[in-house]
Amino acid sequence: MIELVSHERCITCQACVTACPENVFDKVPHRPPVIARPDDCQTCFLCELYCPVDALYVSPFAERHVAVDEAELIAKGLLGGFRRAMGWEGGHPAGTDRDLTYRMFEDGRVAP
Amino acid sequence: MAVQEKSFDARRAESAPKQVDVLVIGGGPAGVWAALTAAERGASVLLAEKGLVGTGGATAAGNTTTIYAGPSSLEREAAIKRRLQHAQGLADRHWIERVIDESFARLNQLADWGYRYPVDQHGQSYRGSLRGADYLRFMRRRLRKAGVEVLDQSPALELLLDDDGAAAGAVGVNRLTNEVWTVHAGAVVVASGGCAFLSNGLGTNGLTGDGLLMAGEAGATFSGMEFSGQYGISPLFASVTKGIMYFWATFTDEDGNELPGEGDRQGIVARQLLKGRCFAVIDKAPPYLQQGMRVGQPNMFIAFDRTGIDPFKQRFEVALRYEGTVRGPGGLAINDDGATSVVGLYAAGDAASRENMVGAASGGGGPNATWALSTGIWAGRAAAEFVARLGNKHHLRKPKPSGQVGLRPTRETRTELGAREVIKAVQSEILPIAKNFFRREEPLRQSLAALDGVWAAASGELSAAHLPAAELVRAREAAAMLATARWVVASAVERRETRGLNRRDDHPKQDPALARRLFTGGLDSVWVSAEAQSRALAS
Ligand SMILES: Cc1cc2nc3c(=O)[nH]c(=O)nc-3n(C[C@H](O)[C@H](O)[C@H](O)COP(=O)(O)OP(=O)(O)OC[C@H]3O[C@@H](n4cnc5c(N)ncnc54)[C@H](O)[C@@H]3O)c2cc1C
Ligand code: SF4
Ligand code: SF4
Numbered sequence: 001m002i003e004l005v006s007h008e009r010c011i012t013c014q015a016c017v018t019a020c021p022e023n024v025f026d027k028v029p030h031r032p033p034v035i036a037r038p039d040d041c042q043t044c045f046l047c048e049l050y051c052p053v054d055a056l057y058v059s060p061f062a063e064r065h066v067a068v069d070e071a072e073l074i075a076k077g078l079l080g081g082f083r084r085a086m087g088w089e090g091g092h093p094a095g096t097d098r099d100l101t102y103r104m105f106e107d108g109r110v111a112p
Numbered sequence: 113m114a115v116q117e118k119s120f121d122a123r124r125a126e127s128a129p130k131q132v133d134v135l136v137i138g139g140g141p142a143g144v145w146a147a148l149t150a151a152e153r154g155a156s157v158l159l160a161e162k163g164l165v166g167t168g169g170a171t172a173a174g175n176t177t178t179i180y181a182g183p184s185s186l187e188r189e190a191a192i193k194r195r196l197q198h199a200q201g202l203a204d205r206h207w208i209e210r211v212i213d214e215s216f217a218r219l220n221q222l223a224d225w226g227y228r229y230p231v232d233q234h235g236q237s238y239r240g241s242l243r244g245a246d247y248l249r250f251m252r253r254r255l256r257k258a259g260v261e262v263l264d265q266s267p268a269l270e271l272l273l274d275d276d277g278a279a280a281g282a283v284g285v286n287r288l289t290n291e292v293w294t295v296h297a298g299a300v301v302v303a304s305g306g307c308a309f310l311s312n313g314l315g316t317n318g319l320t321g322d323g324l325l326m327a328g329e330a331g332a333t334f335s336g337m338e339f340s341g342q343y344g345i346s347p348l349f350a351s352v353t354k355g356i357m358y359f360w361a362t363f364t365d366e367d368g369n370e371l372p373g374e375g376d377r378q379g380i381v382a383r384q385l386l387k388g389r390c391f392a393v394i395d396k397a398p399p400y401l402q403q404g405m406r407v408g409q410p411n412m413f414i415a416f417d418r419t420g421i422d423p424f425k426q427r428f429e430v431a432l433r434y435e436g437t438v439r440g441p442g443g444l445a446i447n448d449d450g451a452t453s454v455v456g457l458y459a460a461g462d463a464a465s466r467e468n469m470v471g472a473a474s475g476g477g478g479p480n481a482t483w484a485l486s487t488g489i490w491a492g493r494a495a496a497e498f499v500a501r502l503g504n505k506h507h508l509r510k511p512k513p514s515g516q517v518g519l520r521p522t523r524e525t526r527t528e529l530g531a532r533e534v535i536k537a538v539q540s541e542i543l544p545i546a547k548n549f550f551r552r553e554e555p556l557r558q559s560l561a562a563l564d565g566v567w568a569a570a571s572g573e574l575s576a577a578h579l580p581a582a583e584l585v586r587a588r589e590a591a592a593m594l595a596t597a598r599w600v601v602a603s604a605v606e607r608r609e610t611r612g613l614n615r616r617d618d619h620p621k622q623d624p625a626l627a628r629r630l631f632t633g634g635l636d637s638v639w640v641s642a643e644a645q646s647r648a649l650a651s
Pocket of ligand 1: 021137138139140141142143160161162163167168169170171172174175176177178266267268269303304305306313314315316318319320322323344353354435438439460461462463475476477478479480481482484
């Protein structure tokens with residue numbers, strides 16, 4: 001579930017507010033958005049992908065809240081990890097040409 | 113909770129209707145292809161999406177494997193054979209062929225438009241997989257170019273019908289602004305996906321059967337709703353129900369004993385979960401493949417990386433999350449053009465019954481995405497043609513709202529039945545594997561009776577008419593899950609055999625006489641009827 005909007009990093013662009021498919025955030029004028037409905041979060045990581053400055057952290061625990069420490073997340077290099085793995089930059093899509101999913105279909109064990 | 117001064121109907125009456133030829137509800141792959149195709153045919157098109165066109169639905173959250181097979185290729189023949197085999201008598205070869213062929217052309221067109229496919233080890237452009245978030249973002253740009261108006265964060269809440277009962281638009285609400293919107297349209301395409309009952313499976317919580325409820329209120333017919341004993345495997349703590357990697361997994365019980373059941377991943381886990389805890393380790397993938405998985409499925413590995421688990425070496429506890437009609441085939445019955453039994457109402461993707469393509473089985477891992485793409489195109493095309501035949505007449509219609517439960521309760525005096533209570537009640541009948549993965553007559557009948565009771569109460573009492581957008585949407589989602597659950601359970605009662613995703617412990621064998629579709633529908637009283645002739649006998 002979504003656990004952090006970093007006030008240090010957030011540039012209040014509101015991208016996460018419009019991107020969240022579960023309407024978890026509320027917009028606050030000129031301020032970072034608030035996590036208004038955390039229990040509606042579906043742990044899809046997509047807000048992280050859309051955030052241009054890696055200000056969000058979605059904990060992988062889908063059904064329980066976990067307290068997070070921003071400094072620790074930064075130290076461990078966890079902020080923006082999903083975006084980097086996908087290859088998106090500044091909220092812009094990239095990286096599909098580096099997808100290696102096809103390897104799972106090479107030995108014929110699985111076929112669509 | 114802030115109460116709105118004005119009722120939903122008062123807010124609706126104040127919203128100035130937009131007028132378009134085709135309204136598309138839902139912006140996953142089925143919806144975006146429907147909208148694009150209708151626009152290419154010259155129709156004015158509006159697409160309303162609950163989340164964002166780009167993040168909403170089952171495709172957005174994951175990668176999506178497709179069937180990419182050229183005309184008269186060996187792959188095409190093999191894919192068709194595989195489908196027919198899995199379908200257990202209820203698919204249609206002609207449909208499988210046309211779905212594969214339509215998608216093949218479009219997957220190539222995506223490359224021509226600039227979608228960047230990877231290059232495989234043979235130096236070939238690999239077109240059998242799309243990255244969901246990128247695919248939909250890409251399609252969003254195409255929609256803009258084609259002049260489609262997109263309403264994000266704007267779930268539809270009810271259909272509008274004309275005097276003859278034909279679909280003539282919809283009413284919804286913008287979740288960010290709280291404004292009610294009204295669209296009058298010549299035709300409506302339902303592409304709102306399946307129903308996974310808020311089980312927290314990857315990308316499925318927005319998929320609550322809303323379009324099914326709306327179509328049901330207009331009197332539409334559904335098919336294959338019993339083929340819905342579909343669950344996805346996830347790590348116990350996480351939402352990620354990516355199933356493909358478990359082909360290389362070993363499943364064990366708490367003591368580390370390996371669990372039998374070659375190939376049937378969900379079955380292995382389900383049987384173990386009835387007894388106790390279940391664990392998995394993806395220990396059969398060589399390093400080359402591990403890298404393929406890691407790069408190809410980032411959301412799966414982000415979950416592991418953030419908890420410090422190495423899934424290739426360490427056992428992790430797994431769970432099953434219900435996917436209902438998302439990866440299960442049931443949905444609105446459609447004809448060759450994607451038309452439902454309601455005039456002017458079309459359906460595509462997971463909202464439509466996928467039996468023609470996958471029969472009684474799940475079509476995860478390729479068929480489903482291919483189905484969404486092709487049926488989206490057909491529904492968009494047929495809707496545009498339907499509107500062209502209507503001419504300008506549709507602008508003169510006076511569409512009326514058709515939503516009931518959650519919007520317009522039948523009783524004057526109400527106790528406080530909330531959406532969350534309804535959702536809990538539905539989930540307690542539909543999520544447990546003991547009730548819905550493994551089915552039996554008596555428990556199914558008890559579930560149906562319980563759900564009928566909740567329906568009667570909700571019809572009378574559930575109302576969010578005076579509540580803000582988020583609550584209005586929840587109430588309709590609750591009603592939609594409740595309606596869908598009743599069509600699922602009522603159909604499962606009637607199919608007294610085990611076939612595909614209808615596993616009946618009390619009828620463990622397939623019955624050749626039941627090689628026929630089951631149709632269902634109805635709200636206050638749910639009906640089920642069987643296709644007149646058995647397919648095995650017919651062919
Ligand atoms: C984890 C997972 C992995 C999968 N992997 C594969 C795969 O590899 N290959 C494959 O073939 N299939 C796969 N599938 C299935 C595939 O994702 C679906 O078949 C496909 O997304 C269906 O497309 P759709 O457009 O019909 O529905 P969706 O993609 O679910 O889109 C429906 C859209 O409608 C919107 N909506 C819902 N209600 C409303 C409303 N009231 N008003 C407006 N909009 C609304 C939703 O927000 C959503 O954006 C997978 C499914 C899951 C869950
Ligand atoms: S993880 Fe998904 S549902 Fe949760 S806040 Fe982010 S975008 Fe919204
Ligand atoms: S997307 Fe990132 S920067 Fe923009 S408002 Fe959200 S948290 Fe702040």
